[in-house]
Structure formats: structure tokens, C-alpha cells
Amino acid sequence: MGELDCCPAGSQAKVHVSVPPLVEVMRGKPVTLDCTPLENPDHFVLEWFLTDRSGTRHRLASVEQQGSQLQGTVHDFRGRSPPYQLDSQGRLVLPQAQVGDERDYVCVLRAGAAGTTEATAKLRVFAIPETTEVIPNRGTLSVMEELAQEIATCSSRNGNPAPRITWYRNGQLLDVPMEVNSEGYMTSRTVREASGLQSLTSTLYLRPRKLDREASFHCAAHYSLPLGNQGRLDSSPFHLTLHYPTEHxxxxxxxxxxxxxxxxxxxxxxxxxxxxxxxxxxxxxxxxxxxxxxxxxxxxxxxxxxxxxxxxxxxxxxxxxxxxxxxxxxxxxxxxxxxxxxxDPLELSTGEELSVLLNSSRTAVNCSARGLPAPTLRWTKDSVPLGDGPTLSLSPVTFDSAGTYVCEASMSTVPFLSRVRSFKLLVQGSPELRAEEMEPKAEGGWTEGDEVRLTCSARGHPEPELTWSQLGGRPAEPVLGGQGWVSSSLTLKVTSALGREGVTCEASNPHGRVSHVFHFGTGEQPWGRADQVWKEATLRTDTGKGSLGVNRWAEEGKGDPREDRVLHSAPGPQVNEVVLQPVPQKDTFA
Missing domain, CATH: 2.60.40.10 (Immunoglobulins)
Structure with a gap:
């Protein structure tokens, strides 16, 4: 509340007015200045004055009480746009507050005999500045200079009141004075624009250090807001280009x-x-x-x-x-x-193929490698490790020994640097034979007319040829995953003739031959008593002459056919023969 006594000396005004001493508003917002009589005089006149910077008052508007109504008049717009206004309560209204409105506004109350009084309202208009801009020194700054050098210039434009600028290195406030010195300082300059707004420019000077090569710098503008609040606008960060000598x-x-x-x-x-x-x-x-x-x-x-x-x-x-x-x-x-x-490429003591005789001993292959650092050698067959070192020893050699052997050289300290060299081992020898017979359908054995499938498998080198004593044998084919085995099969029906003659499969190559005889007992019972049929008992390998002896011995019923013994060991083709065992049976064939 403001009070003013305009009466002669010794007298005192009998009226008072209430006016807020300080009014704050953001630029562009409307503002209303209030002047309210505290008493209720019968008649009064309110006048609003603007005080310019020289202290001269200019009457802007007046309000006169007429009965219960107030009659207001704006006398001087002072070139303001939009112009001053009065509301129904006699308050002075400034639409869209401008920086030029920052003045003292005086409200004078004239109440006739009751006296005259006045009070002043100070108007402050706040404006947020534009985005803070920084212009760094794009040149190369030498850390060997002994004086502070210009780092950057920071600008905050069109704010009110004038903002304040601070500087930061890696987010930390730089406490630099305004006085010039060799380590660092800053200068600032404030300009009032034609709009009445204020712009501030600050320049930072520092003596750069090598540690500043990766430092991030920026500046910030601090501005005031109504009710004592503060705002801040940070610039974008920047880095310095420094010249410093090599140390490492x-x-x-x-x-x-x-x-x-x-x-x-x-x-x-x-x-x-x-x-x-x-x-x-x-x-x-x-x-x-x-x-x-x-x-x-x-x-x-x-x-x-x-x-x-x-x-x-x-x-x-x-x-x-x-x-x-x-x-x-x-x-x-x-x-x-x-x-x-x-x-370097590996070298083997043999060629791509090595041919050895079956049951050979002391077969060895050397693998030599030249490299740096010294390589490690390892032998494998079918991905199965056989041993480390340059020498592969095979003793004795069997058909299972045949296959591809790999020598691998590697270096533990140099990944992905390796070489391999392989050779194929061929085992020369007479065939090895393996026979397989389908099981009878009936529990007791074969019956005439049954269909039976016979299979013979053989291996050796050169690859053996498989032949049958009966027509219909399938051509030999490699056995899947069979370690060099080839296989042939024959499908036929059981007859009494087969019971007498049997079925022979034979495997042969340049190194020899081996055969196998399949026998089937039938209802004709050509050997032994009428109440007996023959079934497979045992498998024997012997010479051709010996096998005749076995047949004769079995037919005559002498001895136990289940015995497994060699009758002759004279050289000649080998025969694998099935010896038949008599089994008592009267009505069915087993």
C-alpha cells in the first residue's frame, strides 16, 4: 500500500489507496495494475501516470466515480500498440507486456475535501533469451604458449533482464576471473537491442594443457524469471584442436x-x-x-x-x-x-597308394613336415587318432587295416595354419568269406517249397568275384560302411535236390579262392533212417578232398556229425561246408 499526503503542511490525507509495489510479468502476457481506495469517499477521481526515465510524469488515463458507476478515459497511448486499457474497476490493463513497459506507474486518488493520495507500482517484464550459441576457436592452440589464448565466444541474445554466462569443462564450472592473466579469464559485453531486449556476449581465454585434448567445453546462459525463479540454456559442446609434442x-x-x-x-x-x-x-x-x-x-x-x-x-x-x-x-x-x-606341403615316404600283403609285419610310413615354428604331426584313420609323430607303424596288417590314412601338421601357436597329406592302404590277399542264411519259417527247420535268401560277403584285394552254383545270384555290391566287404545274395525255393547237392557260393581273386556250401534237409530223407531229417549242425573249412570225406562220413552215420575236425590239410581250393545232423522226426520236415 502506498500513501501520499498532498494537503497543506500540518494536515494529513484522509484517504488511502492499495497498489502492489512490484508487478512481474512475462513478455507477451497481459498485465493488470490495481489501484483500490481503502475508504469509500462519496466522490473521487483516479489518475494513472507513467514516469519516464527522466522522472517526468505522463497522464495515461483517469477514472471518475459517477454514482455507483466508474467512468474511465484513456488520455495518452504513448504510441503503445496495443494501447492501454481500463477495466470496469478502474484498473490499468497492458495487453501483451513489452520490455518498453518496464516503468513506474503512479496511481493518484483525488477525493475532494477528503484529500489526495498516490502510490507507485513498478512493472518488470521478463523475456527468455534465445538458444545459447557458442563459436569455438577452430584454429590449433599450442600447449607450449605461455599466455592464455582465446578458446570460444558465447552469446545469449534477446533476453530481459540481461542474462549471465558461465563456462564449463567436462561439466565442471570454470571459475575464471574477469581480470586478464596468463592462466585464464573471460570478458563480457552487454548490448541493448532496438526491441529493448538485451544480449550478452562472453569470451573465454585459457592457457590450454595436454589434458584438454579430449575435454568437452560448453557455456550456459542463466536468466531470471518472475517470483525469483531462474532458468538456464546450455550451448552445444565443443572440443579444442591442440598442438602438443610427442611424449610416447x-x-x-x-x-x-x-x-x-x-x-x-x-x-x-x-x-x-x-x-x-x-x-x-x-x-x-x-x-x-x-x-x-x-x-x-x-x-x-x-x-x-x-x-x-x-x-x-x-x-x-x-x-x-x-x-x-x-x-x-x-x-x-x-x-x-x-x-x-x-x-610347406607334407611329404610321405609312399605314394598316394600303398599295397602290402595280408599279415605283413613292420609296415611303416613316414610323414615329414618343414615349417616354423616346428609343427606337430598326428596320424588319423576315419577321423580316429592313431598317434602323434612322423612315423605310422602297422603290424600285423589285416584286411581291417585297409583304408585312407591322414597325416596332419598343425601349430598350436598359429591357429588355422595346418596341412594334411593322405595315402590309401591296399591289403593284398586271398578272399575272406562270410555267409549268412535266412532263418526257417517253421520252428523245426526248412520245408520243401520254402523260399530262402542266401547271402555271401567277401573282402580282399584285388576285390574278389562272388559266384553261385545256382542261377539267379545278384551282382556283388559294396556293403555300406563295410570295411571293403562286397556282398551278393541269392533267393530260391527249397527242394529235395538242394538237400542232396547244396548251394555253393565262391569268392576268388588272383591270390586264391574260398567257397561256402549251404545244405537243406527235405522230406525225401536221402541219408540216414526214415524217421530222421537233416538240419544244419556245424560249419567247417577244409580242402575239396576233405569235404568228400565229410559227406561220406555223414551219410554212413559214423561218429557224431557235430564234431568240428579237419579231415585233410592238403593244398587245394578251400570249402566251407555245412554238415547235417540227424534229428528224429516222422511226419514233418524240420
């Missing part, structure tokens, strides 16, 4: 390389060199040969690529950083040893 140099073999430092022959590799100076200096790559430097390349990238490196390129390589600002004690040249791993 690194030189290494880039990918691909192993943990042991080996590189594979044939790979393209990179030699990488890096100094910690800025801007990037020139890099000189060289190779030491007879203690002399042979320059390979000079570039700014610090990268030397060796395409398809070979073993002759093993040796000492060097990199030198050409930084003339570096301190004398800094080691600008680095060297390394390039080790090229290689593995």
Missing part, C-alpha cells in the same frame, strides 16, 4: 596376428605406429638389413600394410615419429621383430 610412441603388429606374435605366410598384415603428439606427425617405416635402415614408406596415417607376407620378410622393422618439437629425451623410434610362420 607405440609400434605393433595389427590384425591378423597371434598372441605369440606370429603371422601366417600369405596373409596381409598391418604394422601400426602411433605417437601421442598432435597434430599427427609424419611416420617413417623402415626395415633393418645389415644394420642399415631401408625406408619402406612415409605417411601421416601410421600404417604400413604388407600384402601376402612371405617368410623372407621376417626380420626387424622400425617406425620413427618425425616430431621436431618433442623433448630430447623422448624415444621417437621403435622397432619390432616380425615373425612369419610357414608350413
Amino acid at each position: 610412441v607405440r609400434f605393433w603388429v595389427g590384425s591378423p596376428s597371434t598372441t605369440e606374435g606370429w603371422v601366417r605366410e600369405g596373409d596381409s598384415i598391418q604394422l601400426l605406429c602411433q605417437g601421442d603428439g598432435s597434430p599427427s606427425p609424419e611416420y617413417t617405416f623402415f626395415r633393418l638389413q645389415d644394420k642399415q635402415e631401408k625406408v619402406l614408406t612415409i605417411n601421416l596415417e601410421g600404417n604400413l600394410t604388407l600384402v601376402g607376407v612371405n617368410r623372407s620378410q621376417s626380420g626387424t622393422y622400425g617406425c620413427r615419429v618425425e616430431d621436431y618439437d618433442a623433448a630430447e629425451e623422448v624415444q621417437l623410434t621403435k622397432t619390432l621383430e616380425l615373425r612369419v610362420a610357414y608350413l
Whole structure:
């Protein structure tokens, strides 16, 4: 509340008005200035005055009480757009507050004999500044300079009141003074625009350090808001381009390389060199040969690529950083040893095929490898490890020994550098025979007319030929996963003639032959008593002459046919014969 006594000296006004001493508003918003009499005079006149910067008052509007109504008049717009207004309660209204409206507004109450009084309202208009902008120094700043250098200029435009600018490094406030010094300071300049808004420009000066090479800088504008509130607008971050001498140099073999430092022959590799100076200096790559430097390349990238490196390129390589600002004690040249791993094709003591006789002893194959680092040798067959080392020993040799053998050379310190060499072992020998007969349908044995499927399998080298004593045999085919076995089958019906003659399958190759006889007992009962039929008892291998003896012995019923014994061992074709055992049976054939 403001009070003013305009009466003669010694007298006191009898009226008072209530006016808010401070009114705050955001730019562009409407604002209303209130002036309310605290008493109820019979008649009064309210007048609004604007006080300019020189202190001169200009009457803007007046309000006169007429009965229970108030009659208001705006006298002077002062060029304002939109113009001043009065509401129904006699309050002064400023549509769309502007910065130029920041003045003292005086309300004068004239109540005739009751006296005159006045009070002043101060209007403050706030404006949020535009986006904070920063312009960094795009040049190269040297850390070797002994004075502070210009870092950046920060601007905050068209705010009210004038904003305040602060500077930050890595998010931390930079406490720099306004006074010029060699370590760091800042300057600022405020400009009032034609609109009445204010713009602030601040320039930061610092003596840069090497640690600033990765630092992030930015500035922020702080502005005021009504009711004592504050706002902040941060600029975008920026980095400095610094010049500082090299202090350390690194030189290494880039990918691909192993943990042991080996590189594979044939790979393209990179030699990488890096100094910690800025801007990037020139890099000189060289190779030491007879203690002399042979320059390979000079570039700014610090990268030397060796395409398809070979073993002759093993040796000492060097990199030198050409930084003339570096301190004398800094080691600008680095060297390394390039080790090229290689593995020549493997050599076997035999060719792609090795042919040996069945049951041979002391069969050995050597595998030799030349490489660096020294390779490890391993033998496998069908992916099954057989042993480590250069020599493969096979003793004795069987048909199961036949197959493909692989020698593999590898290096544990150089992944993916390996070689293999293989050979095929052929085992020469007379055939080995294996017979298989389908089981009878009836429990007791075969009955005339039954269909039976006979199978013979053989192996050897050269591959044996399988033949049958009866027509209808299928051509021999390799047995799936059969270790060199071939198989042939014959399907026929059981007859009394087969009971007498049997069915023979024979396997033969240049090294010999072997046969097998299948016998079937039938209802004709050609041998033995009438109440007996013959069934398979045992399988024997003997000479052709011996097998005749077996047949005669079985027919005459002498001895026990289940015995397994050799009657003759004279040389000649081998026969595998089924000897039949008499079984008492009267009415059915077993």
C-alpha cells in the first residue's frame, strides 16, 4: 500500500489507496495494475501516470466515480500498440507486456475535501533469451604458449533482464576471473537491442594443457524469471584442436596376428605406429638389413600394410615419429621383430597308394613336415587318432587295416595354419568269406517249397568275384560302411535236390579262392533212417578232398556229425561246408 499526503503542511490525507509495489510479468502476457481506495469517499477521481526515465510524469488515463458507476478515459497511448486499457474497476490493463513497459506507474486518488493520495507500482517484464550459441576457436592452440589464448565466444541474445554466462569443462564450472592473466579469464559485453531486449556476449581465454585434448567445453546462459525463479540454456559442446609434442610412441603388429606374435605366410598384415603428439606427425617405416635402415614408406596415417607376407620378410622393422618439437629425451623410434610362420606341403615316404600283403609285419610310413615354428604331426584313420609323430607303424596288417590314412601338421601357436597329406592302404590277399542264411519259417527247420535268401560277403584285394552254383545270384555290391566287404545274395525255393547237392557260393581273386556250401534237409530223407531229417549242425573249412570225406562220413552215420575236425590239410581250393545232423522226426520236415 502506498500513501501520499498532498494537503497543506500540518494536515494529513484522509484517504488511502492499495497498489502492489512490484508487478512481474512475462513478455507477451497481459498485465493488470490495481489501484483500490481503502475508504469509500462519496466522490473521487483516479489518475494513472507513467514516469519516464527522466522522472517526468505522463497522464495515461483517469477514472471518475459517477454514482455507483466508474467512468474511465484513456488520455495518452504513448504510441503503445496495443494501447492501454481500463477495466470496469478502474484498473490499468497492458495487453501483451513489452520490455518498453518496464516503468513506474503512479496511481493518484483525488477525493475532494477528503484529500489526495498516490502510490507507485513498478512493472518488470521478463523475456527468455534465445538458444545459447557458442563459436569455438577452430584454429590449433599450442600447449607450449605461455599466455592464455582465446578458446570460444558465447552469446545469449534477446533476453530481459540481461542474462549471465558461465563456462564449463567436462561439466565442471570454470571459475575464471574477469581480470586478464596468463592462466585464464573471460570478458563480457552487454548490448541493448532496438526491441529493448538485451544480449550478452562472453569470451573465454585459457592457457590450454595436454589434458584438454579430449575435454568437452560448453557455456550456459542463466536468466531470471518472475517470483525469483531462474532458468538456464546450455550451448552445444565443443572440443579444442591442440598442438602438443610427442611424449610416447607405440609400434605393433595389427590384425591378423597371434598372441605369440606370429603371422601366417600369405596373409596381409598391418604394422601400426602411433605417437601421442598432435597434430599427427609424419611416420617413417623402415626395415633393418645389415644394420642399415631401408625406408619402406612415409605417411601421416601410421600404417604400413604388407600384402601376402612371405617368410623372407621376417626380420626387424622400425617406425620413427618425425616430431621436431618433442623433448630430447623422448624415444621417437621403435622397432619390432616380425615373425612369419610357414608350413610347406607334407611329404610321405609312399605314394598316394600303398599295397602290402595280408599279415605283413613292420609296415611303416613316414610323414615329414618343414615349417616354423616346428609343427606337430598326428596320424588319423576315419577321423580316429592313431598317434602323434612322423612315423605310422602297422603290424600285423589285416584286411581291417585297409583304408585312407591322414597325416596332419598343425601349430598350436598359429591357429588355422595346418596341412594334411593322405595315402590309401591296399591289403593284398586271398578272399575272406562270410555267409549268412535266412532263418526257417517253421520252428523245426526248412520245408520243401520254402523260399530262402542266401547271402555271401567277401573282402580282399584285388576285390574278389562272388559266384553261385545256382542261377539267379545278384551282382556283388559294396556293403555300406563295410570295411571293403562286397556282398551278393541269392533267393530260391527249397527242394529235395538242394538237400542232396547244396548251394555253393565262391569268392576268388588272383591270390586264391574260398567257397561256402549251404545244405537243406527235405522230406525225401536221402541219408540216414526214415524217421530222421537233416538240419544244419556245424560249419567247417577244409580242402575239396576233405569235404568228400565229410559227406561220406555223414551219410554212413559214423561218429557224431557235430564234431568240428579237419579231415585233410592238403593244398587245394578251400570249402566251407555245412554238415547235417540227424534229428528224429516222422511226419514233418524240420
